[in-house]
Structures are given as C-alpha cells and as structure tokens.
Amino acid sequence: MFPSSTWTIYASKTWDLSWLLSSTTARISFPWPFFFGNFGRSWWSVAFEELLQKLQAQEWYRGQIVRILTLPPKPAKFSEPQKPLHPKVRAFLEKKGIRLFTHQAEAVDRILAGENVFIATPTASGKTLAFNLPVLSTLLFEEDATALYLYPLKALTQDQLVKLKELEAELGPVFRPEIYDGDTPAQARSRIRAQVRILLTNPYALHQYLPWHHKWERFLRNLRFVVIDEAHHYRGVFGSHVALLLRRLRRILERYGADPQFILASATIANPEEHGEKLIGKEVFVVKEDGAPRGERTFVFWNPFLDLKHSWTDQVSLLLAFLVGEGLQTLCFATSRRLAEVLAAFVQPKVPGKRIMAYRAGYLPEERRAIERGIRTGEIAGVVSTNALELGIDIGGLDAVIIGGYPGTVISVWQQAGRAGRGAKPALVFVVGQGDPLDQYFLRHPEELLTRPQEHAIINPQNESILLRQLLCAASEFPLNAKDLELFGARPEMVQTLEESGLVAKTPVGLVYSGIAAPV
Incomplete structure (x- = not known):
C-alpha cells in the first residue's frame, strides 16, 4: 500500500463512482477550482467533480x-x-525576474567549480536553464x-x-x-x-564526423x-555504443590539448552516479534534490475492457475528444506510429472547429x-504522439495527458505524465x-505504478562485440597506443583478435585500421 499522507484515493475498486458524486462522507478534498489552461490562452475553471459528472453522463x-x-x-x-555568473547573465536573470530553484543553483555552483555534473531531476524542473547559465x-x-x-533526437536539437x-x-551575438x-x-x-562556438548535434552525426577531426581543430x-x-536515453546497446563514442571523443580532445567538463541531464533514474560514470568514463557529482514546484496531479486509471461495446481505439478517441471538447x-501517447495516425483521424470529426x-x-x-x-500557441487542441514527445521538446504545459498503454518503463510513465501541468499548474493524467497482463496488473494495483522507483539505466561499455567495433573506429581516426587501449578498457585478447582479423596493422606508432571499407 501507499502512505495516505502522499496519495488520496478518490474511487474504490467497485468501478461505481456514483457515491463519489453524492456521498457526504466520501473522502473528497478539492480546495481549488481545478484550473486548466496555459498562460496566454483561455483559462478553464472546471471543477474536477463536474468534469467527472460530465464524463459519467456520456452515452x-x-x-x-x-x-x-x-x-x-x-x-x-x-x-x-x-x-559568480557573468554580469550579463546576472542582468538577464534580474530583467526576466528569474529566481533559481535549489537544484539549479547547486548545479550552477558545481559546474562553475569545474566538476562533471549529472542533473537528475523530474520533467519540467528547469534542467536546461541549470546547465545553460x-x-x-x-x-x-x-x-x-x-x-x-x-x-538523442533531431527534433529536440532544433x-x-x-x-x-x-x-x-x-x-x-557572441555564442x-x-x-x-x-x-x-x-x-x-x-x-x-x-565560426561555431556552441555546436548542437547527435551521437549518430558525431560518430560520422570524428574521423574528420582535423577539420574541427579550432x-x-x-x-x-x-x-x-536526456542521458537516461542512452542505455542498453545504444547507450554502450555512446559511452565508447564519448571515449573516442575524449581521446581526440586529448590530442588537441582539451579536457572539457561533462554535464549530463536526465529524467530521474535509479542510478544516476553509476550511469553517468559509465557513460563518460569519469567521476560525476549528482544533483537530484528537486526544488521546482509541482501542481496537484490527478491520475485517473481507465480499464477499457469493462466496456465490451467499444474497442480500445474507440474509447481512447472518445476520451480525447471529450477532454478537448x-x-x-x-x-495522448500511443504505442506505435500507425496508432497515432489512426487515433488522430478518429478524433478530428468528433470535435469540429478544433485541430487534432x-x-x-x-x-x-x-x-x-x-x-x-x-x-x-494553443492552435492545436489535441495531439496524438508516439514517444517522440516524451523527451524534452518544448511544447509548453498542457492541461491533460492520456497514457495509451504502459510505455514499458516507470521512467517513461513519469516523462509522459510530466507533459501536463508544468510548474505549479494542476494536471490531469488518464492511464x-x-x-x-502488465497493463492489467497496474490497473488493479495503480498505487504500485506510481510509487515504485524508476529503473536503472544499464550500459556495458566492456561488451566485447561493441568494444571491438568501436576500437576499429578509433584506429581509423588515428593509431591506437597502449594508453588508448587502457582508456577503452580493452583486454589483451581483444587486441589479439583485432590483429588476427587483419583489420588492424601493428606499426611503430600503434594499431592502424587496415580494412578496405570504413568501419561502422
């Protein structure tokens, strides 16, 4: 069970909510009208119980x-x-009336002190400002x-x-x-x-450009x-490749006399320190005590299989149309591209005059x-997305989110739920x-979904298959010496495997890539 001081249960497992709207003894506490809307748009003061009444009245x-x-x-x-921040930065904060949250101030101090920092706080807590300043x-x-x-994504880069x-x-105009x-x-x-001073790219592009490092000398x-x-995105096989890609980058930077600080930002994960250190190969200081405000967030758990008349797709489209209306x-988050397109097409005719x-x-x-x-801007009233909008692309703070199926991790649940009610605004989340079976389990035990810890981000840069590929890439950039092999954690038998493959040649300056095609 979960502590009553943290969660309020508004409905029982009987699936009958009639008592919720009529009983004077039910545990209901709505000290606010439940305000919906974004600054600069129309504000909607629809009390939550009224919204439930309207929803229950639907055919x-x-x-x-x-x-x-x-x-x-x-x-x-x-x-x-x-x-001390630069006077222009301090003047900017004063002009905009920006006060830093505790975790932002801590991150600023740690970064300015020269430390490698991992900022692991929830969605919409201001991580970008914390490292930009x-x-x-x-x-x-x-x-x-x-x-x-x-x-990790081009859309996020833009x-x-x-x-x-x-x-x-x-x-x-100096950056x-x-x-x-x-x-x-x-x-x-x-x-x-x-000319560039701040370069934005992705790991795939960086992998392609490292062999051309001489063009980037300045x-x-x-x-x-x-x-x-979005450092939590780098896990599994992909994350292991990125960890070795960053070691290739560090090796090239050492050649040019640079030793930069690393700053990582991530959604809350169970092992930020371990993940950060494995990812960059250096010690990191973790900033995780979140000082950002959070509005009241209401989770509504919806079991579509209690209605045998309407399909899952029908119910989600009707629910989205109701909320938009x-x-x-x-x-609304969907679990596939095709489903996202289908749901948007189903909803649009139900809400004429609204853009879906x-x-x-x-x-x-x-x-x-x-x-x-x-x-x-609010021109689009409803959007159905894959997890492409789960990461930190700025779309403002929405009023409600529909999580259309368990997304696979608790990290993703909170990332998706965090898209509604940013800052101190209240938010409504339909699950x-x-x-x-996993979806149905969480519908029967919803408190477990919302109280279980986020998962560990697991990577293994020492995976032999991955490491051998990355060593070939490094050898094509410039010769691998004993110090480089130590940086990558390559064991002697791995080096022997490379030599026997004929893909690297031993020279007086180190191992040189000797393959015909470019390594990938």
Whole structure:
C-alpha cells in the first residue's frame, strides 16, 4: 500500500463512482477550482467533480474508471548560486525576474567549480536553464571557448537551438549556436566549422564526423563543455555504443590539448552516479534534490475492457475528444506510429472547429516544428504522439495527458505524465490500459505504478562485440597506443583478435585500421 499522507484515493475498486458524486462522507478534498489552461490562452475553471459528472453522463461511459489517485502539490524552493555568473547573465536573470530553484543553483555552483555534473531531476524542473547559465557565462568570460551539446533526437536539437538563440538575443551575438548533422546544407558546413562556438548535434552525426577531426581543430582545441541531454536515453546497446563514442571523443580532445567538463541531464533514474560514470568514463557529482514546484496531479486509471461495446481505439478517441471538447488541451501517447495516425483521424470529426494532429518520427523537420509551434500557441487542441514527445521538446504545459498503454518503463510513465501541468499548474493524467497482463496488473494495483522507483539505466561499455567495433573506429581516426587501449578498457585478447582479423596493422606508432571499407 501507499502512505495516505502522499496519495488520496478518490474511487474504490467497485468501478461505481456514483457515491463519489453524492456521498457526504466520501473522502473528497478539492480546495481549488481545478484550473486548466496555459498562460496566454483561455483559462478553464472546471471543477474536477463536474468534469467527472460530465464524463459519467456520456452515452459511451460504462464505468471504466477503476481508481483515481492524486499527488499533492509541492512548493518551490529557491536559492542563489555562490559562484559568480557573468554580469550579463546576472542582468538577464534580474530583467526576466528569474529566481533559481535549489537544484539549479547547486548545479550552477558545481559546474562553475569545474566538476562533471549529472542533473537528475523530474520533467519540467528547469534542467536546461541549470546547465545553460554556467556554460554561457563561461563563454562570455572566455571569448575562444566552445561547447558541444549532444541530443538523442533531431527534433529536440532544433528545439534547443531556438532556446539558445533566444538567450543569445538577450546576452549578445557572441555564442553563434549552430546545428551540424545530416540535414545541414553542404554549403553551410565550412562556415559553421570556422565560426561555431556552441555546436548542437547527435551521437549518430558525431560518430560520422570524428574521423574528420582535423577539420574541427579550432573548435576541439577550445572545447570547455560537453553537454549530454536526456542521458537516461542512452542505455542498453545504444547507450554502450555512446559511452565508447564519448571515449573516442575524449581521446581526440586529448590530442588537441582539451579536457572539457561533462554535464549530463536526465529524467530521474535509479542510478544516476553509476550511469553517468559509465557513460563518460569519469567521476560525476549528482544533483537530484528537486526544488521546482509541482501542481496537484490527478491520475485517473481507465480499464477499457469493462466496456465490451467499444474497442480500445474507440474509447481512447472518445476520451480525447471529450477532454478537448471541455477545453482541455490534451496530449495522448500511443504505442506505435500507425496508432497515432489512426487515433488522430478518429478524433478530428468528433470535435469540429478544433485541430487534432498526429506527431511521430518520420515527418519532415518543418512539419514537426509547425506542430510543436501549434501546441505551444494553443492552435492545436489535441495531439496524438508516439514517444517522440516524451523527451524534452518544448511544447509548453498542457492541461491533460492520456497514457495509451504502459510505455514499458516507470521512467517513461513519469516523462509522459510530466507533459501536463508544468510548474505549479494542476494536471490531469488518464492511464488507459491495454490488454496485456502488465497493463492489467497496474490497473488493479495503480498505487504500485506510481510509487515504485524508476529503473536503472544499464550500459556495458566492456561488451566485447561493441568494444571491438568501436576500437576499429578509433584506429581509423588515428593509431591506437597502449594508453588508448587502457582508456577503452580493452583486454589483451581483444587486441589479439583485432590483429588476427587483419583489420588492424601493428606499426611503430600503434594499431592502424587496415580494412578496405570504413568501419561502422
């Protein structure tokens, strides 16, 4: 069970909510009208019990709500950094009236003190500002310094570029942030290499560009920071490859005389220190005491299999249409691209005059950005997305979220739920189970879903298959010597395997890649 001081149960397992709306003895505490909406848009003051009444009155409602749990609000905790930021950065904070939360101030101090820092706080807690402030401050103090920002998704990279350009507009045109990846026009690449100070890219692109490190000498020689956002995304086989990619980067940087700080930002995970140190191969200091405020968050658990008349897809589309019709800007997460498209198509005719869009990987960059902009401005009332919107792309704070099936990890549950009610705003989260046993288990034991710890992020940079591939890539960049092999953790038998394969040749300066095709 869960502590009553933390959770309030509003409904029983009988799936009959009639007593909730009529009984004077039921444990109901709504000291607020439940406000929905975003600053700059229409504010909706629909009391939660009224919303439930309207929902229960729908012709298609068959008692699918099996439990309602509420997470109480949490006030903000503020603090001031002890280390001095650049005067322009301090003036910017004063002008905007920005007060730093305790974890932001701690991160700023640790970064300015020269430490490698892992910021592991919940969604929408201000991690981006926490690392941007010290990075930009340092780049203002040191006119030749550069910074590398790594993101797992191109859409997230584009989103962060917009934020950096907004900060540059306030602090002065000295940072020259640019994206450099497969979408970068060929005619712009030499200019970016010559001028960029903040480079935004992704691990896939970095892997392709490291062999051309000589073209990046200016940037690499002056590199002060490597920022790895959404670090929890780098786990499993992919994360193990990224860990070795970062060791390849460190090796090249040492060649150019650079030893940057590493800054990692992540959703809450069970093992931030272990994960961070395995990922970058260095010690990290973890900032995890969240000082950001949180509004009251209500979770409604919905079992669609209590209604045999309507399919899962029908119920989710009806629920999304109902919430949008009540004025709640809503994001629905779907478990596949096809399902996202189908749900959006089902919902649109049900809410004439409202825009419903699907969002997924595979759209053109301009299409994705138009949808993201429409969500932020409120032009789009409802969106059905794959987990592409689970990461930190800025779409503002929505009113409600529908989690359409258990996404596979508790980390993802909180990432998705965190898309609603950012800051101190209240939020409404519907958890709609699917038919598999795990979904149904959590519908029967919802408190377990919301109180169990987040998973560990597991990587294994010593996996022989992965390590051998990365050693070949490193040998193609420049010769591998004994110090390099120690950095990668390569065992003697691995080196022997490479030599016997004929893919590397031993030379007086180290192991050199001798394959015909470029290693991948």
